[in-house]
Amino acid sequence: MLLFLARRSLWSSRITLVLLVVSVAAGAGFQIGNSANLDGFEHALLEENLTHGAGDIRVEPTDGPRFREGIEMAARLAAVDGVRAAQPVLIYAGAIGRRGRFHATPLVGVDRSALPPFQIVEGAWTPSDPDALLIGTHYASRLELAVGDRVEVRAIFGAAGMAVDDDNVGRYTMTVRALVGGTLAYRAVFVSRTWLAAESGEPNAASAIHVHLFDHERARPLAAELAQGVPGITAIGWREDASYVSSYISATRTIVSVSYAMVIAAVAVPMWALLYIHVLRRRRELAMLLAIGFAERDVFAISLLQAIFVSIVGCVVGAGIGLGLIVYFQANPIYEWGTMAVRPMLAMGVFVGPAIVMVLTALVAGSYPAWRAARTDPARVLKGVE
Amino acid sequence: MTRLVVEDLHRRFSDRDVLHGVGFEIAAGETVALMGPSGCGKTTLLQIIGLIDRPDAGRVVLGDHEPWSAPSAIRAELRLTWLGFVFQRGNLIDHLSARENVALPAWRAGQSRKAALARADDLLAPLGIRGETPSHVLSIGETQRVAVARALVNRPQLILADEPTGSLDGASARSVLAALLAPGEAAVLLVTHDPDVAARAGRTLHMRDGKLRERA
Incomplete structure (x- = not known):
């Protein structure tokens, strides 16, 4: 009423x-x-920044620049409760060039994954192809590169490796298979981790493990747990690692x-x-x-x-x-x-x-x-x- | 049984005594007319008895109830179920139909909407009003008839009517009075300027300057 x-x-x-x-x-x-x-x-x-970037937690070795057994470490982290995926990445300083012009760039080795640290803008990713190069859009623009182009790649391995010359620099000519973007990816170059690790003489090596979680907000507490529970690692959650985000x-x-x-x-x-x-x-x-x-x-x-x-x-x-x-x-x-x-x-x-x-x-x-x-x-x- | 007892009622507005020691009684079934010049306090008296205005002093007893000593919720309940008020100008709710206006107190008192509307139709039919008629198109006479029906819907013990025929022509006034003064248990207190209307009452009270005296 x-x-x-x-x-x-x-x-x-x-x-x-x-x-x-x-x-x-x-x-x-x-x-x-x-x-x-x-x-x-x-x-x-x-x-x-996370899903197509460095993940929710970045895990790195406390000793040395790389995990010698990075694949095993990634598998161990992937089994932790709440972890969606653990992506090993192998990073060397490098350069890419064409017609004598070179640009310094990180050379990032990534294996097949549902959560790669990039997004494909053009082309396709063939991770098992050692000739395949994925180039960030920044360098593609600077070097006027398109999918299918051949490009010079240099990798600075540091310590003596298997297929490097006396100055520990690997020299390669590779084919651009895709252009990639992303906050971290647009100024980087990606190759097969397996191939890069083999070239460096450490087939299972990984510079870092990008850990992806189901719940982004669990990153900080889980990073603390991993740092305490897993010996020989530092683990940084995204809120501390990418404070701007x-x-x-x-x-x-x-x-x-x-x-x-x-x-x-x-x-x-x-x-x-x-x-x-x-x-x-x-x-x-x-x-x-x-x-x-x-x-x-x-x-x-x-x-x-x-x-x-x-x-x-x-x-x-x-x-x-x-x-x-x-x-x-x-x-x-x-x-x-x-x-x-x-x-x-x-x-x-x-x-x-x-x-x-x-x-x-x-x-x-x-x-x-x-x-x-x-x-x-x-x-x-x-x-x-x- | 005495339906209404008023004892030594006083009401003051600003610096003026509107009611000055007013007292009288009305029995069940009795009709009493209240006459007096404009501004003498008739409407104020009616509103105090109708539990709309509060007296400054004195007593009002409705049956077994002393409403001005009770919480406001009790007074609201008494206004709804014990009293029926016919205002000077009808005072219908414009955006409701005639039957909805009449049904409102019954609906509020706990009847279902359907039952309340049926009761309203029963009251309006003898008054010649079509229930679906929007209130804002009713004539003055029709409005007063609807107001009377509304006052009767909950079968009150005491009906208070403030100049119900004041602005009506002869025929309308007669039909309104007929509805108001129909035989029953209810007592009626009727304010009027019309001696012919007052003559229909059992007795007449005269008010002047806030004071009351009775003439047979």
């Missing part, structure tokens, strides 16, 4: 109803789009909080004002309800129900607006560079969070007008004094 009265009263003042709904819808729609984009930014950062994510979450605060203020004030004006315009009706036997709490509830009703309707409309924004920004990302594109995340949480906040905002904004409605003096109003 109270809901019936609340709805009918609102419907009798359609302009007020529309303005209230639009106010909530605009707030909800904006926040949904905003949250989705910021979630997408966080996702893109993690994908770019951690800072970006903290900043993103702060922006989400700030935007929520702004939306709450932007919705609460007009809601409060419109509902208050609605109460003032209905004083005679409210006085009459009190006079015929409705209690003050009934009148309070009717007004508060109106606030909740418009917030729910507004959230539904806002969800449509937010979905439209998400679809638009998925097709037109707000940021795109190399392999990193920020596209909004389409997830339930992106809709539920703003909806809950809008309903709570309505409850708070509607409380004073509801209280004011319940305080209507029927005697004065019905006499025409007010």
Whole structure:
């Protein structure tokens, strides 16, 4: 009955109803789009820097530049609870060149993996092919290289190896099989780890193990556990290893909080004002309800129900607006560079969070007008004094 | 049984005594008219008895209840189930239909919506009002008839009517009075300026400057 009265009263003042709904819808729609984009930014950062980067934990030997038995170490780490994959990488200083022009670059050996530290932009990866070279987009651009081109590669092995000359530099001519991108990859060159390790004389060597986890937030505690539990290693979680990523994510979450605060203020004030004006315009009706036997709490509830009703309707409309924004920004990302594109995340949480906040905002904004409605003096109003 | 007892009622607004020691009784089934010049305190008295306005001093007893010594929730319940109020200008809710206006107190009192609307239809039919009619298109006479039906919907013990026929033509006034003064258990306290309306009551109280005296 109270809901019936609340709805009918609102419907009798359609302009007020529309303005209230639009106010909530605009707030909800904006926040949904905003949250989705910021979630997408966080996702893109993690994908770019962790999933297609150095993983959640970077494990390196405490003694020396490499694990002699890197494959075995990777297998041991892969068996740890919570670890999704452990990728051994072998890194030597190197250079690539063409027509006499060389650029210094890390030469990174990677074996076949579901989580390589790069994203293929063009071409295909054939890890078992010793002639295959994957080149970062930066060098491809500088050296004007395309897939299929032949390129000179130099690897500085340091200690004496099997197939190197007297100055411990390996000299190779290899074929570009793919162009790759990624925060770490666009200025690097990738080859088969197996081949590179063989060339260096240490077939099982790995400079580091990139450990990927199912839950990114477990990196710090797990890194501490590994450092303590596995002798001869240092283990660094991504928040410490790539502090800029951690800072970006903290900043993103702060922006989400700030935007929520702004939306709450932007919705609460007009809601409060419109509902208050609605109460003032209905004083005679409210006085009459009190006079015929409705209690003050009934009148309070009717007004508060109106606030909740418009917030729910507004959230539904806002969800449509937010979905439209998400679809638009998925097709037109707000940021795109190399392999990193920020596209909004389409997830339930992106809709539920703003909806809950809008309903709570309505409850708070509607409380004073509801209280004011319940305080209507029927005697004065019905006499025409007010 | 005495339905209403008013004892030594006082009410003051700003620096003016609106009610000054008013006291009287009304028995079950009795109809009492209240007359007096404009501004003498009739509406204020009615609103205090109707539990809409609080007296500064004095007692109001409705049956076995002393509402002004009870919590506000009790007074709301009494307004709903014990009293029926016909306001001077009808005071219907514009965005509801006639039957919805009449059904409202019954629905609030705990009847189902369907039962309350059926009760409303039963009350409106003899008054010649179509229940689906939106309230805002009703004439003044029709509005007052709907207001009377609303006041009767919960079968009150005491009906308070503030100038129910004040702005009505003869025919409308007669039909409103007929509905209001239909035989029954309810006592009626009726404010009027019209001597012909007052003549229909069992007795008449006269009010002047906040004080009451009775004439047979």
